[in-house]
Amino acid sequence: MISGKNYIGDKLSSNSSITFKTFNPLINIENDILFFEASDSEIKKATKIASEAFRYYKQVSAKDRARFLVQISDELSLISDDIVKIYCKETGLPEARCLGELGRTMNQLKSFANLLLEGSFQEISIDTPIPDRKPISKPDLRKMLMPIGPVVVFGASNFPLAYSTAGGDTASALAAGCPVILKSHPMHAGTGELVSAAIIRAAKKTNMPNGVFSNLNSKGIEVGVKLVNSPDIKAVGFTGSLKGGRAIYDLASKRNHPIPVFAEMGSVNPVLIFPKKLEKEYDELAKKFAKSITIGSGQFCTNPGLIISFESDTFDLFINKLVKEIEQISPSCMLHPNIHSAYNSGIQKINKNKNVTKLTNDKTKPEINLPTHVISSVSAKKFVEDKSLQNEIFGPCSLIVKCKNTDELHEVIESFEGQLTGTILAESNDTYLTQKIIDALELKVGRIIFNGVPTGVEVCPSMTHGGPYPASTDSRFTAVGTNSIKRWLRPVSFQDFPQNLLPDELKDNNPLNIVRSIDGIVK
C-alpha cells in the first residue's frame, strides 16, 4: 500500500496541505494516490535526525554497512511485483525495462557492499615515524577517508530506480557512511515510496539508526531548495537537466558554508564516424544508431545527439538508411506530458533554425505522449557558429553534422561543450583518425567509446560517468561505478595517536584485514 506520505526516518508523515498526484502517460490521466509535499517542519526533522544518525552511522563498521546494503537489495527483490505495477503506471515504461533497472539497482547495492568488505576505497595510508630524523623527528601519520556527513539525493526523472530512491547516489552515500535524504522525483513518487519502505525495513532489520534514510515528496522546487540550504546537509547528488543542476550548484555555493554538489547534467554525446568504417558498415551502423537514438524514447543522458562525419556519398547512404530506420521504429511513450512537450519545443526550435535541414517525416502525431523521431542535418561551419545547436533535446532525435575536411572536423570537436561521452566509429588504421583527434575529444568528455554506442552504462570500477561542465559540476568524480563513493568521503589524518584510540582501520595489527599502504607500499 502506498500512503502518499513522507518518510521522516522510519515515520510516515503528512503535515502539509500541498498535495499532488503522479501521471500515467500511457493513458494520459492522473494516477489515484494523493501525495503530500514535505512541510518545513518535516524537512527540519529529517535533516536533524540525519545529522544525529550520522554520529552513530559513521561508526558502524564497513561490514555492517555492507549487510545493510545487501538487505536493501533483498527487500527490493521481495516487492518487485508491486514495484513493477506502480513503476509502469508512473512512467509509461514497459515491465521489461523496470525489471532490468531493478536488477541494476540491486546489483549496484551489492557492488558497493563488496567494495566495503574489500576496504581499498578508504585509501588507508600509514607513514611510520622516524624519531631520530634530523633536523626534526618525523611523526607517525595515518590517514583514511571518512564520510562527509548527511547527503541530499535528488531522484532522476528517467531512472526511477537506478538513479533515484535506492539508486547509485543513495547506494554510494550509504556505503560511504553518510545518511541520505531523498528528494523524491514528483513524477514517480509512488515508486519512490515503495522503495523507501524497503530501505527503512532494511535499516531496521540491520539495526541502523533512525534517520539514516528519509524520503521527502515535493510538488515544486521549494523542498529541494530548503534541503540544499540546510546547515545539516554536507553534500548533494543530482541527476537531471542543466538548468536544475546549475540551480542547485548555485544555491550550494552561495551558502555560508558551501558544500560540494555532484550534478550529472546535460550531454549531447557526439559520435564521430570515419570513412573506412562507413564504407564497410554504413548499413549496420545506421540500424545500430537508429536503435540507440530511440531506445527508452531517447530519454537517456548518454543518448547520441550528434553524428559527425565527412560529406560523401557513403555518408549520405548512411543518413538515408538512418532516417528510414528511425521512421520505421514505433515511437514509445515518453515519461510525462511535460517531458513530451519540452521535447516538442526543442524540436520546433531546431526546425525553425534556418541552417538546419529536417530529414525525417512526421509520421506519428504528437499525441498520447508519443514523440516523433527526428533526424536533422547541419553543415560543420554553421554548427560551430551556432552554440544553441549543442543544447540537449531530451528525447529520440539526433543532429547530423557534415564536415568538408579534417580542419572542419577539428573545429567541430574544439567547439564541443563538456560531454559525458564521445564515440569514435572507425577502423583502427583509418588515416583520418589521428592521435590529435583522439586527444582533442578526450579533453571534452568523461568516456570515449570505440565502435560502440554511448547508451548502456556499465557499472564497474573503470567507468567514468561524468565529464567537464556542463556534463557535470565536478569532472573529478564519476556518478556511476564503485568510484562514485569518493564523492562523499574526505581524508582525516591521525598524528602520533596511541593504538587504543585509533580507528580499527589504522591500527598496527590491521584487525579488519583490509588493504593498506604502509610507507608507500600496498600491503
Add this chain to the structure above:
Amino acid sequence: MISGKNYIGDKLSSNSSITFKTFNPLINIENDILFFEASDSEIKKATKIASEAFRYYKQVSAKDRARFLVQISDELSLISDDIVKIYCKETGLPEARCLGELGRTMNQLKSFANLLLEGSFQEISIDTPIPDRKPISKPDLRKMLMPIGPVVVFGASNFPLAYSTAGGDTASALAAGCPVILKSHPMHAGTGELVSAAIIRAAKKTNMPNGVFSNLNSKGIEVGVKLVNSPDIKAVGFTGSLKGGRAIYDLASKRNHPIPVFAEMGSVNPVLIFPKKLEKEYDELAKKFAKSITIGSGQFCTNPGLIISFESDTFDLFINKLVKEIEQISPSCMLHPNIHSAYNSGIQKINKNKNVTKLTNDKTKPEINLPTHVISSVSAKKFVEDKSLQNEIFGPCSLIVKCKNTDELHEVIESFEGQLTGTILAESNDTYLTQKIIDALELKVGRIIFNGVPTGVEVCPSMTHGGPYPASTDSRFTAVGTNSIKRWLRPVSFQDFPQNLLPDELKDNNPLNIVRSIDGIVK
C-alpha cells in the same frame, strides 16, 4: 638580477604602467626594485599559451615530467644564495627559515617526481570484457586520471617558497600535467621572480613547451580576478585568508563554466588539554606551546589559536607559566606592515570584548613591525555564545577557553568551525578523554594530533592539510603531501579501444611498468 617584469612563458614582459615595490619590514622601508603589474594583454597571452602548452604538456610522459620537477629543484639549489638575500629583504624572516623552507620546497618537487615514476596516483583500472555475458556483453573498460587543464596558483604571503612560486600547489599541478600560471604575491615579488626564472630554465633544459609556466605580478586584486575568470583556466589553488579564498571561490562558481577552487584558508587549530596530562607536564607543555604560538611570529595557518581545558588549579599553573614564557620570548618581525596592523586590530577587538580577559602585559611597543605576544582567556559559555571569537587572528596570540565540566567541553567542540587541525594533549588512559570527544573533534578537522603541536606540517602521503569549510573550500582534498595531486586530475574512461590507440598507461603489455588494478586486483 631581478627585472621586476612578468614572465609570460619564457619572455620577460612589462606592458603596464601600474608599478609597485616590495617592503623590508625589518628596517621599515620599501625595497628598490620596481615591479610591473601584469596588463590585460599579458594576462590574455599567459592564459592562451598555457592552454596551447597544455595540449603538448599533457602528452609528456610522467618520466619526463619527473625530470622537469627535479630540474626545477636543481636550478633552485644553484641560486639559493640569491634567494636568501631577496627572501630576507622581502619578509623579515631569518636566513635559517629561508633555507629550511627552500629545502622543503625542493623536497616537495622531488617527492612529486618520485610519485610520477611510481604511477599509482593515476588510479589506473582495467575491467576486462565478457563478450558472452547475458543479457548483454560486458565491454572492455579502462580508466586513468588525466590532467584537468591550466591551473592558476596564488602565492601565499607566509610561505614565499613552499606555498608560492615553486611550492606545493605548483609542484602538484605540474606533476599532474597541468600548466601553471602563478599569481605572484605582491609582498615577495622579487623572490617570486627568481624562483620563476629557475622554473623557466628548468622547462627549457627539459624541453617543456613554452607556456607551461608563467609568473604574473600584481599590486591589487584585479590580476587574480581576471585569471580566475579566464575561460582557459580550469582550476585554482590558493593559500591565504578566508576573505581572499572565499572571494576566489565565489568568482569561480559564478563563471559560465564553474571551475574547482582549492583554497586553504583560516583556522584557529584548537588544542584540548586533559587533566592527567596537565598534572604531569603543565610546565613543559606551557614551554612547548609558548614556542608553537610564537614561532615565525605566529604566521602559520596551523598556529594554535585556542587552548581548551577544565577549570582547575593545574590549568591555572599552566596558564601562568604560558603567559610568563610567552612574555619572555622576544618578538620577531612580522611579514609586512599590513599584516602587523591586521594583527593589531584583531588584538584590539579581542581586548575590547567584555567576556575576554587579557592575561599578558604589553612589553613590546607595536613598532618596526614587532607584534605583542598575547594570551587571553574566556569562559566556555561565552566562547560558545560569541562566534566572533573563532575568527583567526594571524599572529602570535592564543585564546584560553575554560570549561566547567565535560558538557561544556562538548559544547565547545560542537561550536567549532571547520579546522585544519585539532590537538589532544592527554594520557591515553585519561577517563575524560572519551571516544565521543575524539569523534566530535574528528568531524571538525582535517588532522588530529596527539601530544604534539599543530605547527610543522609533515610532507608525506598520510598528511591531510585541509578540512571542513572554512579551513578549506573542499574538504575532499589535501593541500600538502603527494595526494594533493588529486586536486588537478579527472578520470577518463576508454571503452573497447584498440591497443594501438590506447594511452601507454592502459595498454595490455603495461609498457610503463606501473601499478594497475585489473578486474579489481592490484597488479
